Structure formats: C-alpha cells, structure tokens
Amino acid sequence: MSDERPTGPRALPGREGSPVSRAGMAVVGVVVVVALAVTGLLVRPALAAAGSPAPATTGTPSVTPTGHTTEVTVKVVGMAFMPSSIDVPAGDRLRITLENTGDQRHDLVLADGATTGVLAPGARATVDAGVIGGDLEGWCSLPGHRQMGMVIHVHAVGATAAPAPTPTSSGDGMPGMAGGAPGSSSAPTMAELQQEAAVLPAYPAELPPLEATTEHSYTFHVTEAPDPVTGALTRQVWTYNGTSPGPILHGRIGDTFHVTLVNDGTMGHSIDFHAGELAPDQPMRTIEPGQSLDYTFTASRAGIWMYHCSTMPMSNHIANGMFGAVVIEPADLEPVERQYVVVQSEEYLGADGQPADPAKIAAMVPDVVTFNGRAFQYDAHHLTATVGQRVRFWVLDAGPNLALSFHVVGAQFDTVWSEGSYSVRDGVAASGAASGAAGAQVLPLLAAQGGFVELVPKEAGHYAFVDHAMSLAEKGAHGVLEVTP
Ligand SMILES: [Cu+2]
Structure with missing residues (x-):
C-alpha cells in the first residue's frame, strides 16, 4: 500500500x-x-x-x-x-x-x-x-x-504548516485550554455593590423558629435564573427554591428531614446534606432536568451543617449559588433574644448574565464575597438588637474555597461553639481559665465549617460584623448589627 x-x-x-x-x-x-x-x-x-x-x-x-x-x-x-x-x-x-x-x-x-x-x-x-x-x-x-x-x-x-491558532479567553490559564471559555467581568466597586444592595430586599437573616414536629418535609426546586450583582451586571444564579442561600432548615437532634429535590434547571444537579449520615450513592446522585429524588436523613449531631449541590464540578455549582444551612441545636442550648444566620460565599463573575467564570474559581480569587448571597446587604438593611440582649450568630462558611474569620467590631464573644464543641461558654474557657474572664474575638471557619457565637452589646451603636480577612470584607463580607437603647 x-x-x-x-x-x-x-x-x-x-x-x-x-x-x-x-x-x-x-x-x-x-x-x-x-x-x-x-x-x-x-x-x-x-x-x-x-x-x-x-x-x-x-x-x-x-x-x-x-x-x-x-x-x-x-x-x-x-x-x-x-x-x-x-x-x-x-x-x-x-x-x-x-x-x-x-x-x-x-x-x-x-x-x-x-x-x-x-x-x-x-x-x-x-x-x-x-x-x-x-x-x-x-x-x-x-x-x-x-x-x-x-x-x-x-x-x-502530516500537516506541513503550523497549527492554526486557537482563540484564548480572558481569565483563561488552565493547562490544555485555549479558547471557547466564557468571558468574565471585572470586579464591581464597593460603591456599585452597596448601591445594588440598597435597592434590593435583604435575605432574611433571622433563624427560622423551631417547629413542634420532629418530622420535617420540604420540596426543593432547582432553578437557574439571572440575579443582579450591580445595576449594570447580572450573573446566573443556580438555587434551591429561588434563593441563594437556599432555605435555612432548623431542628433538634433526632429530627428527621424529608427533602424532595426537583430539578427544574437545564443541566444535572444534586444535593448533599452534611447534617445526615448515609451512603451517598442514591440520595446524592445527580438527576437530569425534569427528574426528582427523595432524600431523608436524621440529624444525630448538633451544628450548623452545610448542604450543597455535589454535581461535578462542585466548585462551580456552589459558586453559582447552590448551598444552604441546616441548624441543629445542641441539646442544652439556652434561649436568647436574637438569633441570626450568616452564610458566607464567594462570587467569581463570568460575563454579564452568565454563570461564574471557572478559571477564576480555580484561581480562588473572588470578585465578590457575600453574607447570605449578596454583598453588603446588611449594611443597607441592618440586623437589629437592643442593649443588653444576648445575640447569637450562627455562621457557616459555604465557600466554595476560602476561609472565614468572623468578627463583630466593638464586641467580644463570651460564647463560641464550633464543629461540635465550645471553646468558650458564658465566659468560661473549655480549657479551664478563670470564670468570667474568657472570651474570643473571631470565629474561625474553613470552607464548610460552621458554628455560633454569642455577644451582649453594652452600648447602643452600629456594630459591623465582618470577615476579618479584610480584603474579603471589602469585597462584600460586611454588615451592620444596629443596637438601640
Ligand atoms: Cu448543581
């Protein structure tokens, strides 16, 4: 031949x-x-x-x-x-x-x-x-x-000439990649983010009340829809029931949660509840658009547990908004006057109207960092308390990538609970320091970690709550607790 x-x-x-x-x-x-x-x-x-x-x-x-x-x-x-x-x-x-x-x-x-x-x-x-x-x-x-x-x-x-050049895209930089990746948007300014937060309603940060029942049933519909970042820029957000974070669930140790997941999106999605222990094979499987699955778990341990989409690549599905929290109270938790939930997450902006830029996600340099899904929203819509009230912040770091150093300006935490145990409780350190003399300045959380802190403001004023990784606070992980007399 x-x-x-x-x-x-x-x-x-x-x-x-x-x-x-x-x-x-x-x-x-x-x-x-x-x-x-x-x-x-x-x-x-x-x-x-x-x-x-x-x-x-x-x-x-x-x-x-x-x-x-x-x-x-x-x-x-x-x-x-x-x-x-x-x-x-x-x-x-x-x-x-x-x-x-x-x-x-x-x-x-x-x-x-x-x-x-x-x-x-x-x-x-x-x-x-x-x-x-x-x-x-x-x-x-x-x-x-x-x-x-x-x-x-x-x-x-056998081609004699050099290979044809392939176009490259902004934000590219992955080995073996060239061209075709979606474009990306530059980071909005703090002022642009603050202006948008002021004209939009805030995600409700109050911890939903406990229900009388020990069995809880929910239906989560997956959505994919545009959401404004600034007055001139939208991103596509993937959600459970239309909000990011998704619904905040609240229960006690021993409660059972039945969740029906319905995929109303255009691609495969799934859900993974850290609050339960089970074989992931069936309940955490990816389902096609139009399909649904039933996911039942029993909460056997206390915590603020993350849930999220676990469809590959998870970094993208979480960065696009698919996360939420399940709050399971420790058995001996005392009632307090105010309970708020703060979930931090990162945004890596793609082109206008598009999902996140995967190259930015991989580089782990977000354009925007949010509490409860929108930058600076609690600067525009303050959380509230009065002097002398005990305020409990339940805090989760949804990531997908970065850590959170949760701090309240002007306050000290006399109680810190994280990932299964108290480090300080009512001013007493777990290590046995003198009664009433122990406290903490931050709740440190890695991606997917959660916990709660308590403080009692002694004076009226505006107490900023922030990610004390200050560059992240300046990208939107910042809000205000307004304390009145
Ligand atoms: Cu998903």
Missing part, C-alpha cells in the same frame, strides 16, 4: 481506544477535485455546495483533501473524554461521535464552532469536524467542565 499514514485515534497509554473506520468517500472525493479545479482553494465551499453542513476546513488552508473520512467514537469517563487525543491524517474529513457515557449532560464543541449539541446521559450524536488541515481543540461547554479536563485534541498528522 502506498498509504501508510496512521488513521486511527491515538488511545492514551493503558486505556482503551475507540473504534475507527475509514470510509472511502468516492463521491466526496470527486466533488473535492472539481472544487479544487474551479477555485484553486479549499474543499469547504465545494462541500457546502454539495450539501454538507460541515464547518470550514480547520487549521492551515493549504491541505490537499484525501477524500477519506476518519470516524472516531468518543466516550465520557468521569470528567474526561476518552480518547482525549485523536490522530487524523491531514486532509481527511473527521467525524466524531460522542457517546455520553457519563452521569450528567455533556457536549463536544470544536474550536471552529461545530458541536454535537448538549447530550443527556446515554445519548449520542455526531459532529462533523470537516476536512482536517491542522491541529484542532475541542471541549465540553457546560459550566466548568472544560476546566475539569473535558478537552479533546485533534492532531493533523
């Missing part, structure tokens, strides 16, 4: 390759020859004239079409394409069939714009990459999937 070029996909070491067939497309070949004779240029116009909807020839515009087609089947394994690298003889037409063997929706988008469209689990579709004249990149365009490694590389074997 005169043709000794490699024709198949290049399987990764130790991994199974995909079936390849080489179709001798005589008809196409004839069309190509005619096209070259007429135009002296490329195959694409002629193919389009012949009725092919395929995209433009990729890479260098000087390849000679072979008239052959390389066909490759690509599967989904975890958050990767398999194979992730395909060798194609330069000049061959490439057709990639994507079989979505994953557990959530995926697609394959090529750098020239050709796409399979979004495929549900179990579905398959074929994308025509056109005649391959140079190397070509492809990726899954669902939010964060490309950054997780869902990238495919097409190598044009």
Whole structure:
C-alpha cells in the first residue's frame, strides 16, 4: 500500500481506544477535485455546495483533501473524554461521535464552532469536524467542565504548516485550554455593590423558629435564573427554591428531614446534606432536568451543617449559588433574644448574565464575597438588637474555597461553639481559665465549617460584623448589627 499514514485515534497509554473506520468517500472525493479545479482553494465551499453542513476546513488552508473520512467514537469517563487525543491524517474529513457515557449532560464543541449539541446521559450524536488541515481543540461547554479536563485534541498528522491558532479567553490559564471559555467581568466597586444592595430586599437573616414536629418535609426546586450583582451586571444564579442561600432548615437532634429535590434547571444537579449520615450513592446522585429524588436523613449531631449541590464540578455549582444551612441545636442550648444566620460565599463573575467564570474559581480569587448571597446587604438593611440582649450568630462558611474569620467590631464573644464543641461558654474557657474572664474575638471557619457565637452589646451603636480577612470584607463580607437603647 502506498498509504501508510496512521488513521486511527491515538488511545492514551493503558486505556482503551475507540473504534475507527475509514470510509472511502468516492463521491466526496470527486466533488473535492472539481472544487479544487474551479477555485484553486479549499474543499469547504465545494462541500457546502454539495450539501454538507460541515464547518470550514480547520487549521492551515493549504491541505490537499484525501477524500477519506476518519470516524472516531468518543466516550465520557468521569470528567474526561476518552480518547482525549485523536490522530487524523491531514486532509481527511473527521467525524466524531460522542457517546455520553457519563452521569450528567455533556457536549463536544470544536474550536471552529461545530458541536454535537448538549447530550443527556446515554445519548449520542455526531459532529462533523470537516476536512482536517491542522491541529484542532475541542471541549465540553457546560459550566466548568472544560476546566475539569473535558478537552479533546485533534492532531493533523502530516500537516506541513503550523497549527492554526486557537482563540484564548480572558481569565483563561488552565493547562490544555485555549479558547471557547466564557468571558468574565471585572470586579464591581464597593460603591456599585452597596448601591445594588440598597435597592434590593435583604435575605432574611433571622433563624427560622423551631417547629413542634420532629418530622420535617420540604420540596426543593432547582432553578437557574439571572440575579443582579450591580445595576449594570447580572450573573446566573443556580438555587434551591429561588434563593441563594437556599432555605435555612432548623431542628433538634433526632429530627428527621424529608427533602424532595426537583430539578427544574437545564443541566444535572444534586444535593448533599452534611447534617445526615448515609451512603451517598442514591440520595446524592445527580438527576437530569425534569427528574426528582427523595432524600431523608436524621440529624444525630448538633451544628450548623452545610448542604450543597455535589454535581461535578462542585466548585462551580456552589459558586453559582447552590448551598444552604441546616441548624441543629445542641441539646442544652439556652434561649436568647436574637438569633441570626450568616452564610458566607464567594462570587467569581463570568460575563454579564452568565454563570461564574471557572478559571477564576480555580484561581480562588473572588470578585465578590457575600453574607447570605449578596454583598453588603446588611449594611443597607441592618440586623437589629437592643442593649443588653444576648445575640447569637450562627455562621457557616459555604465557600466554595476560602476561609472565614468572623468578627463583630466593638464586641467580644463570651460564647463560641464550633464543629461540635465550645471553646468558650458564658465566659468560661473549655480549657479551664478563670470564670468570667474568657472570651474570643473571631470565629474561625474553613470552607464548610460552621458554628455560633454569642455577644451582649453594652452600648447602643452600629456594630459591623465582618470577615476579618479584610480584603474579603471589602469585597462584600460586611454588615451592620444596629443596637438601640
Ligand atoms: Cu448543581
């Protein structure tokens, strides 16, 4: 044979390759020859004239079409394409069939714009990459999937010119990535965030009252909808029941919670309650749009427990708003006059109207940091107490990434409870310091940690509560407790 070029996909070491067939497309070949004779240029116009909807020839515009087609089947394994690298003889037409063997929706988008469209689990579709004249990149365009490694590389074997440049995007910087990622927005100013917080209602920070029952039933509807960040910028927020954080649940040790999760979104979602102990396989599984699942757990330990979407990439689903808190009181907790819930989270702004920028999430440098889902909202809408009242703040760090150093300006905490135990209670240190002389200035929390603090303001005034990682407070993790006489 005169043709000794490699024709198949290049399987990764130790991994199974995909079936390849080489179709001798005589008809196409004839069309190509005619096209070259007429135009002296490329195959694409002629193919389009012949009725092919395929995209433009990729890479260098000087390849000679072979008239052959390389066909490759690509599967989904975890958050990767398999194979992730395909060798194609330069000049061959490439057709990639994507079989979505994953557990959530995926697609394959090529750098020239050709796409399979979004495929549900179990579905398959074929994308025509056109005649391959140079190397070509492809990726899954669902939010964060490309950054997780869902990238495919097409190598044009025998191409003489340099590979065609692929566009890059702002905020890019992931290895193996180039082009196609969503754009991003620059960080809003403090004034812009404060102005928006003032015109929007605040998320209710009061801890919902305990119910008489020990059995609690909820339905959580997943939504995906735009939410204003500033007067000129919106982001897409993914929620449980339309708010981020989702509903704050409140119960006692031994209570049972029944949650029906309904996915009203456009992609796979799920939920993971830290407040329960169970095998995650079924209740935490990802469900398709239109599907629902039942999740029942019994709260056997006290705490302010995070819940969140656990669909990959979790960093993106949490950063896009899918988190909330379950407050389970310690058995001997005393009543207080005021109880507030503060959940910190980070925003990594994508393009206007779009979900978070995955590259910013990976870099862990947020544009905005919020208490209860909106920057500075309790500066515009104060939390309140009166002098001498005992105020309990339940605090959760939803992340997805950064720590929280919760502090109330002008106050000291005489009670600090975190992750299962008191370090200080009514001014007595757990370590046995002198009665009434112990206190704390911050409640330190890593991502997903929670606890509560108590303070008794002695004077009227405006007590700012902040993340004492001050750059994060300046990005929005800041509010005011207004104490009146
Ligand atoms: Cu989700």
